[in-house]
Structure formats: structure tokens, C-alpha cells
Amino acid sequence: MxxxxxxxxxxxxxxxxxxxxxxxxxxxxxxxxxxxxxxxxxxxxxxxxxxxxxxxxxxxxxxxxxxxxxxxxxxxxxxxxxxxxxxxxxxxxxxxxxxxxxxxxxxxxxxxxxxxxxxxxxxxxxxxxxxxxxxxxxxxxxxxxxxxxxxxxxxxxxxxxxxxxxxxxxxxxxxxxxxxxxxxxxxxxxxxxxxxxxxxxxxxxxxxxxxxxxxxxxPASQITKDAIIKFESEETVTLKTAYGHERCLTTQSVTDYMENQTAELKDNEAIVEKITQTFLDGFIKGRLDKGFISVSAAVSLIxxxxxxxxxxxxxxxxxxxxx
The missing domain is CATH 3.20.20.70 (Aldolase class I)
Structure with a gap:
């Protein structure tokens, strides 16, 4: 076909x-x-x-x-x-x-x-x-x-x-x-x-x-790849963003973010800054204490x-x- x-x-x-x-x-x-x-x-x-x-x-x-x-x-x-x-x-x-x-x-x-x-x-x-x-x-x-x-x-x-x-x-x-x-x-x-x-x-x-x-x-760090392989789907959390949602592994950085968030980011430059830095730290540098690792709901299958x-x-x- x-x-x-x-x-x-x-x-x-x-x-x-x-x-x-x-x-x-x-x-x-x-x-x-x-x-x-x-x-x-x-x-x-x-x-x-x-x-x-x-x-x-x-x-x-x-x-x-x-x-x-x-x-x-x-x-x-x-x-x-x-x-x-x-x-x-x-x-x-x-x-x-x-x-x-x-x-x-x-x-x-x-x-x-x-x-x-x-x-x-x-x-x-x-x-x-x-x-x-x-x-x-x-x-x-x-x-x-x-x-x-x-x-x-x-x-x-x-x-x-x-x-x-x-x-x-x-x-x-x-x-x-x-x-x-x-x-x-x-x-x-x-x-x-x-x-x-x-x-x-x-x-x-x-x-x-x-x-x-x-x-x-x-180019993701080995730490990040290992975390994705280790985590199960039920160990993710969905964060509200200015444009939709991000589903992330529940790392310490994500937990801290959820506990300390006092207001939604409304300034577009601040949004870009937040996404840029947290994804760089999480995906590329493998800094699970600072960065976010965004994954799909089917992460258990990887x-x-x-x-x-x-x-x-x-x-x-x-x-x-x-x-």
C-alpha cells in the first residue's frame, strides 16, 4: 500500500x-x-x-x-x-x-x-x-x-x-x-x-x-538516558505551562518547582529562559537536581x-x- x-x-x-x-x-x-x-x-x-x-x-x-x-x-x-x-x-x-x-x-x-x-x-x-x-x-x-x-x-x-x-x-x-x-x-x-x-x-x-x-x-547525557529507562509512566508529573503542558520525570528539580511555584510565568522572555535552561540542564547535562526531563506517557516501554x-x-x- x-x-x-x-x-x-x-x-x-x-x-x-x-x-x-x-x-x-x-x-x-x-x-x-x-x-x-x-x-x-x-x-x-x-x-x-x-x-x-x-x-x-x-x-x-x-x-x-x-x-x-x-x-x-x-x-x-x-x-x-x-x-x-x-x-x-x-x-x-x-x-x-x-x-x-x-x-x-x-x-x-x-x-x-x-x-x-x-x-x-x-x-x-x-x-x-x-x-x-x-x-x-x-x-x-x-x-x-x-x-x-x-x-x-x-x-x-x-x-x-x-x-x-x-x-x-x-x-x-x-x-x-x-x-x-x-x-x-x-x-x-x-x-x-x-x-x-x-x-x-x-x-x-x-x-x-x-x-x-x-x-x-x-546528545542527551547518559544520566538522562538511564533515568528514562529506569522511570515508569506512573512516575511522571504533568506541569502546566504558558502554552500547554509538559510531562516530566519526577526528579528533585521538578518536585522543587511544583512546591515553590508561586505564580505562572507571564513574561515571554522569562518563559523561554526557563524552558531553555531547564532543558539544557536536564537533557544535555544530566543535572536532575536542576533540570527537567520531558517524556511521553509511554516512557515505561523504553x-x-x-x-x-x-x-x-x-x-x-x-x-x-x-x-
Missing amino acids: KNRICEVLNIEKPIIQAPMLWVTSAEMVAAVSEAGGLGTYGFNGGYDTKVTSVEETAERMRTQIRKIKKLTNKPFAFNYVLPFDGIDFFGDACLQVAIEEEVMHVVAAGYVTESAVKKLKDYGMKVIARPVNPTIEQAQLAERAGADVIVATGFDEGGSAPMNTLGTMSIVPVIADSVDIPVLAAGGIVDSRGVKASFALGAEGVFVGTAFITSEES KEIKTCKEIVSDLYSGVPVAV
């Missing part, structure tokens, strides 16, 4: 690696693409030091893109954060780098607007739209604007889980029934059972993050470190689709 996501993105397997903040690198992205999926570069991936400006983030992305191209000649994507309330966190600076480096696949994440999607399409890009809070309205808006693929994210997600607490089993068929473009299922998908279930729900591919954090090629090739192969096992 042919697969529309494979056809439109020119890939072999309808498995898209999520562009996780900090937790990607040239090696990881290239390995996923080489395995037949679509690797996606996320902001500041491949680095272990804090950034001082948006421009530095953009130039880091340029360096990693050039490394990816040396490691694979297969398609890969970059992350574009859609502007929110008129604020551009990383978007335009990184978009300009992607244009200059001729990266033609993009995961556009955030609050979808027709103008933002049309801008990306005007550059000739293949657009994977990922509404941070998926709704029928957001999905249909993305489709009208020309998005090639839409991501239906369920509350089973780890990072950037939606405000609405609809699970993956619920939101995927709702979105799939509302649009004609192909849908990617996201949230709690870490093995072939989740992939097969996603297809049964109407998705034509999957959008996977947590499973790749423990990959051999992942029990060993594998290569990206093995992970893609395991996810794809028994799925009846091919180019």
Missing part, C-alpha cells in the same frame, strides 16, 4: 522524528533520515552551552545543517516556531538560515495561521504543520493555507502537550476525519504497536520524540538504548505501507 506521507516528503518510512529543543544533533537527524524516516533538527541541538541571542541559535543551526548534509543526502527537516501574539522566538532568523542552506522540509509548530503557512509554502517548502493545541479549526486552517501534512498531538505527548487533555486515541481520528491532507499521530508512540494503532485511527504516519532521546546518536536505525526499524515493523 502506497503512503501519501512518504510520497509528499520523499521518504521511505512514514516516521518523523520530532524536533526536540536541545535533544537533536546532526548525527541523530542524519541517522533517522538514513534509516528511511525524516530526521528533524531542533533548536540548539548538538550543543551543551547556553545561547546569548536568537542570532546565535540561527548560526548554530547553520553549522548543524551543514554537518547533516555531509552525513546524508536524504531529506531532513528543520523546526520553525510559528509567531505567537506577535512575538517571534526563533522563527525568522532560523527560517532565513534554512532558506540559505536550502532545507526544504519544515515542521511548523505553534499556533497555526494562514499567513505563516503560506509564507513557508511560498518558499517552496514541504510543510508539516503541528498545532500546539490541535483542533478541527487549526487543522482545517492549515490545510486551506497549503500545509502538506498535519500533526494530531494527543495529551500522551511529553514536551508541548496540548492545553486540551484529549488523548492520542481521541484526537487522531477527530483530526483525520476533518481534513483531506495526511495526518501524523503524535503522543505516546514508542513501538510498532503504537504505529499500527495510529494507522487504525486514520493517521498515515507518526511523529515520535521520546523514543529517540535514548538513541545512541542522541527499556534499552538502541541506534536510530533500530528504533525506526522497530517502529515500522509490520506496518503495511511502502513507497
